[in-house]
Amino acid sequence: MATNIPADCLYAENHEWIRVAGDTARVGISDHAQDELTDVVYVELPEVGDSFAQGAPFAVVESVKAASDVFLPVAGEIIAINEDLADTPEAVNEEPYGKGWFVEIRISNPDELSSLMTPEAYAAYLETLG
Amino acid sequence: MTEPIIYELSVSGRSAAHLPALDVPPSPLPPAHLLRRELDLPEVSEPDLMRHYVRLSQLNYSVDTGMYPLGSCTMKYNPKVNEDAARIPSLLNVHPLQPAETAQGNLALMYGLQQALAEIGGFAGSSLQPAAGAQGELTGILMIRAWHRARGDTRRQVILVPDSAHGTNPASTSMAGLRAVEIRSDDRGNVDLEALAPHLNDQLAGIMLTNPNTLGLFDEHVCEVCRLVHEAGGLVYGDGANLNALMGIVKPAQLGIDVMHFNLHKTFSTPHGGGGPGAGPVGAGERLVDYLPGPIAVRKEGREGDQARYTLRMPAHSIGRMKAHYGHFAVLVRAYTYMRMLGAEGLRASSEAAVLNANYLQALLRGVFPLPHDRTCMHEFVLEGRLADAPGIRALDIAKRLMDYGYHPPTNYFPLIVPEALMIEPTETESKQELDRFASALRSIAEEARREPELLHNAPISAPVRRLDEVRAARDLVLSWTRPTRPAED
Amino acid sequence: MTYLPLTDRERVEMLARIGVPSTETLFQAVPEEVRYPELRLPAPLSEPEILAELRALGAQNVAVTDRACFLGAGACNHFVPSIVAHITSRSEFYTAYTPYQPEISQGTLQVIFEYQTMIARLTGMDVSNASHYDGATALAESLIMAQGVARGRRSRAVLAPSVNPVYREVARTYLQGTDVEIIDEGCGVTPQDWAAAVDDRTACLVVQTPDFYGRILDLRGIAEAVHARGALLIVLVDPISLGMLVPPGALGADIVIGDGQPLGIGLQYGGPYLGFFACRAEHVRRMSGRVVGQTVDVEGKRGFVMTLVTREQHIRREKATSNICTNQGLNVLAAAVYLSALGRSGLSQVANLCYQRAHYAASAIDALPGYSLDGDGLFFKEFVVHCPLPVQELNRRLLDEFDIIGGLDLSTVEAGRERDMLVCVTEMNPRAQIDRLVAALAEVAK
Incomplete structure (x- = not known):
């Protein structure tokens, strides 16, 4: 089954997506990432008000046998977290770009967005990973 | 036939305690706010208690049950003295x-x-x-x-x-x-x-x-x-x-x-x-x-x-x-x-036998599963639990199938630097005959992996329970027993 | 004397199969200049010889067996029902390892699940782990956990000065490489004082009740005060006291810890014991140590697995909640059997025997000329007595002349308390023994 790469997001090398709306954005992990992780059982999220640099680990996503850091695609301040993930971590597997979002941020430096991959570039990137 | 939780065996008023009576004049108790009102512990008779834990013990595999080649854990025989x-x-x-x-x-x-x-x-x-x-x-x-x-x-x-x-x-x-x-x-x-x-x-x-x-x-x-x-x-x-x-x-x-x-x-x-x-x-x-x-x-x-x-x-x-x-x-x-x-000589002899046993078992299994570091080993060695001509089989499947052959599986998925690792440590207290039997079990499993992989995917079938849902355990945490609520009576 | 089954003939066959001429060849990777060193160890012994030697060593001890013992201070002489040893002696339990393979470890896993349930009920908390090494390391781990809950933003931990001094020492040892500052002096004498010492840089307050000196603390309002500062309340308890006293969970504690030694484990000259550890559900992912959860197998049958393993060292490595990778398995079994054997009424009865006999002993000693009780507060099974002569000397005479093991000489843990004795009374001290102690104390004070 082909992996889902929505056109309205940008992507980072560690398989995070970011959907920008003005100076804020939503962040989650890609369909490819959730598939690699297998069943997500827990997501550890930051607190609202925390700030992170581009590429800094801001969350941890756990399957039964693994825990992986999730990195912020661009620097920003956390303005909302997806509290529903506490009860329904499976949303990350089922709707990685929808109900399975992780956080909303206020983007610190919009210039950093240019370092991210377009959907086409991300699709090509996944090809190189085999 | 699952064994009940000890609380499920509990009947109000039973006890397995045999304690002395109070033999001193009583002193006043601390004020009520410092005292507990309820104490939810099991109430069971001594025979029920004994049987419960004996039955639980029988659900375990142990060194005294059979060979336990868990790598890096040195599951040698525990002398009774x-x-x-x-x-x-x-x-x-x-x-x-x-x-x-x-x-x-x-x-x-x-x-x-x-x-x-x-x-x-x-x-x-x-x-x-x-x-x-x-x-x-x-x-x-x-x-x-x-x-x-x-x-x-x-x-x-x-x-x-x-x-x-x-x-x-x-x-x-x-x-x-x-x-x-x-x-x-x-x-x-x-x-x-x-x-x-x-x-x-x-x-x-x-x-x-x-x-x-x-x-x-x-x-x-x-x-x-x-x-x-x-x-x-x-x-x-x-x-x-x-x-x-x-x-x-x-x-x-x-x-x-x-x-x-x-x-x-x-x-x-x-x-x-x-x-x-x-x-x-x-x-x-x-x-x-x-x-x-x-x-x-x-x-x-x-x-x-x-x-x-x-x-x-x-x-x-x-x-x-x-x-x-x-x-x-x-x-x-x-x-x-x-x-x-053991003394000095006994300790040395034990280490020598541990290394001899491991090398012998490694020799028996060379060619059965991939051996990524093929050199003289010490007390244990690491195989890859995968086969080129049985692509759907993982180390986990091999480990679970070994249970059906009456063995505790080796350590799997460790060390991390070997894909699908099976880390085998026989220890010095296993006999040559036991090592031979263990090797033939693994050979037989490798054959099954090629011919009838479902046997491995469905394993174990002879253990007290089948494969358990670890995702459910982690998502819906149940870390203690809760008393079922009684249906309301009309 | 070894436990090796290989015969010489089999060795030869095995070496041939390996393709080496001798066992020594297998060790060629070991540098030759250090290979096969001389080991200077005592000559090997046969089974009867080692047992005789051990019994001879035992004869050089003064065991509490059949002797009046009033020594406690974190390890107490409680009764161990016969059934405990019979179950822990089943080799299906004691020769198994960590239940890595749940399908063939349901016995161990269900025991842990039952233990977790009983510890949660006993302490009044939501969840319990599968145990830490002892009460002291449970305390150290609770401080690390409180740091985790505070996300590393609160570097102080306030410990009541009446927390077992050895436990506080262990906590300091554990945390010496971290930035955590342990404050256990100059923070007052009442629970209200300690709560007031909690500020917005403090991750937790630790109190012990009954405290090291046996006193029962009134903790009403303390959890609220600590929570108002954004910190956690950690309560260290004697599990036997929970047969009588209000559980810390009902007082708002966030973490409850203690040593399970009284729960069917015995004195064992200091170990192994059992560190029990329970917390509120919201903090379970910050709790270290193994945890067992309930699930089902592919046929829908109830079964148990180790869960929340992503907190642990074998997955999280340097980011794990702790380096611990075992629990006190066999002692967990002992505690589960003990709590089941005693049950609801039995544990209350043990607690009541300890309380009543301790109070009987305390008032009798207090009435002796030259002796007086320290303070007039509530206590459970231990209390401090001011003595007319140094406790060290007094204890020597109690043992030599009356065959009684006296209470703790407090000067061994606190400077300047040479005449203070911490006396522990349990269900193992019948009235006749207490009367003998009182008479002996009167005699030596003459």
């Missing part, structure tokens, strides 16, 4: 805070074991206090840190940890407030000297070496690594998890190890107890011996004709106490019993 020894009332019914003069026998035993461990490791002294291997690691890293600080050197924050190491190594380093830096292994499974080189600087506090390493290989660079680390001002921690290969073969201190823990529950035959308690005494060379945790037993020679006396003392620059009291004494009694019965 050890158990009798650890129940001698005059040794065990002693309070740890009694004055030393009233516990001379126990202190003599502890001293004897301290000396024996130091001798086996080539160390200047040892402390029996650490409760387990992981606590021994934390102890050793805290000692290394304290040694550097005592010399005024606070910059050294880095502990090097090979990529084949147990997860406890980096975790212990973090707990000690130091930074774990992973270094890779080379093609032969040794510490990669090129990867080591850039870290040999004034940030280096030390390195943690498991030797033989978790691939079951004696590191061919061990002396060189120790020399380089020492030259750079660092110290060497030895993870003694795999000492069962080396008793009387080499003293780790003579390879350059400064401080090392012993796993008495592995090497010295004390039982694993379903996950504990074990014991993780630490031995140290001249540089670190005064930093050992304590108190430890010390011997004072008697004046002519008088018996030697034993006391407890904190080492001069001790890092402190790692736990209350002096160690897992009942475990120490078992290890002492084992050490005294």
Whole structure:
């Protein structure tokens, strides 16, 4: 089954997506990432008000046998977290770009967005990973 | 037929307690707000209690059930005399805070074991206090840190940890407030000297070496690594998890190890107890011996004709106490019993047989499953649990199928540097016939993997339960029993 | 004397199969100059010989067996029902290892699940782990956990000065490499004082009740005060006291810890014991140590597995909640059997016997000329007595002349308290023993 790469997001090398709306954005992990992780059982999220640099680990996503850091695609301040993930971590597997979002941020430096991959570039990137 | 939870066997008013009656005039109880109103513990009769736990015991696989080749865990036979020894009332019914003069026998035993461990490791002294291997690691890293600080050197924050190491190594380093830096292994499974080189600087506090390493290989660079680390001002921690290969073969201190823990529950035959308690005494060379945790037993020679006396003392620059009291004494009694019965020759013979058994089993399995590091192994070896002509099969499937053949599976998915790892440690107490049977079970499973992979995917079928849903356990946490609510009566 | 089954003939066959001429060849990777060192160990012993040697060592001890013992201070002489040893002696339990393979470890896993349930009920908390090494390391781990809950932003931990001094020492040893500052002096004498010492840089307050000196604390309002500062309340308890006293969970505690030694484990000259550890559900992912959870197998049958393993060292490595990778398995079994054997009424009965006999002893000693009780507060099974002569000397005479093991000489843990004795009374001290102690104390004070 082909992996889902929505056109309205940008992507980072560690398989995070970011959907920008003005100076804020939503962040989650890609369909490819959730598939690699297998069943997500827990997501550890930051607190609202925390700030992170581009590429800094801001969350941890756990399957039964693994825990992986999730990195912020661009620097920003956390303005909302997806509290529903506490009860329904499976949303990350089922709707990685929808109900399975992780956080909303206020983007610190919009210039950093240019370092991210377009959907086409991300699709090509996944090809190189085999 | 699941065994009920003990609470499900509970009937109000039953008890298995046989306690004395109150024989003193009653005093007033504390005020009501300090008293508890309910106490939800099971209420069962003694026969029900006995049967419940006997039935539970029968759901376990154990060393006394059959071969348990769990790599890096040294599941050797646990001699029964050890158990009798650890129940001698005059040794065990002693309070740890009694004055030393009233516990001379126990202190003599502890001293004897301290000396024996130091001798086996080539160390200047040892402390029996650490409760387990992981606590021994934390102890050793805290000692290394304290040694550097005592010399005024606070910059050294880095502990090097090979990529084949147990997860406890980096975790212990973090707990000690130091930074774990992973270094890779080379093609032969040794510490990669090129990867080591850039870290040999004034940030280096030390390195943690498991030797033989978790691939079951004696590191061919061990002396060189120790020399380089020492030259750079660092110290060497030895993870003694795999000492069962080396008793009387080499003293780790003579390879350059400064401080090392012993796993008495592995090497010295004390039982694993379903996950504990074990014991993780630490031995140290001249540089670190005064930093050992304590108190430890010390011997004072008697004046002519008088018996030697034993006391407890904190080492001069001790890092402190790692736990209350002096160690897992009942475990120490078992290890002492084992050490005294085997003596130097018996310990050496045990290590030789452990290595012989592992190499023999490795020879039997060569060609059955991929052997990524094909060289003489020590007490264990690592196979890849995958087959080119059975693509759907993973190490997990092989492990589960072994249960249907009556064996405990090897360690799987560790070490992390071997894909689909199956880490096999037969130990010295298995016979040649048992090793032959185990090898034919694995050969047979490899055949099934090709012909009838479903047998593996569905395994185990003969265990008390089938494969369990670990995702559900982690998502819907149920960590204690809850009483079902009764349906409302109309 | 070894446990090796291989015969010489089999060795030869095995070496041939391996393709090496001798066993020594297998050790060629070991540098030759250090290979096969001499080990200077005592000569090996046979089974009867080692047992005789151990019994001879035992004869040099003064065991509490059949002797009056009033020594406690964190390890107490409680009764161990016969059934405990019979179950823990089943080798299906004691020769198994960590239940890595749940399908063939359901016995161990269900025992842990039952233990977790009983500890949660006993302490009044939501969840319990599968145990730490002992009460002291449970305290150290609870401080690390409180740091985790505070996400490393609160570097102080306030410990009541009446927390077992050895435990405080262990906590200091554990945390010496971290930035955590342990404050256990100058923070007052009442629970209200300690709560007031909690500020916005403090991750937790630790109190012990009954405290090291046996006193029962009134903790009403303390949890609220500590929570108002954004910190956690950690309560260290004697599990036997929970047969009578209000559980810390009902007082708002966030973490409850203690030593399970009284729960069917015995004195064992200090170990192995059992560190029990329970917390509120919201903090379960910050709790270290093994945890067992309930699930089902592919056929829908109830079963148990180790869960939340991503907190642990074998997965999280340097970011793990702790380096611990075992629990006190066999002692967990002992505690589960003990709590089941005693049950609801039995544990209450043990607690009541301890309380009543301790109070009987305390008032009798207090009435002796030269002796007086320290303070007039509530206590459970231990209390401090001011003595007319140094406790060290007094204890020597109690043992030599009356065959009684006296209470703790407090000067061994606190400077300047040479005449203070911490006396512990349990269900193992019948009235006749207490009367003998009182008479002996009167005699030695003459």
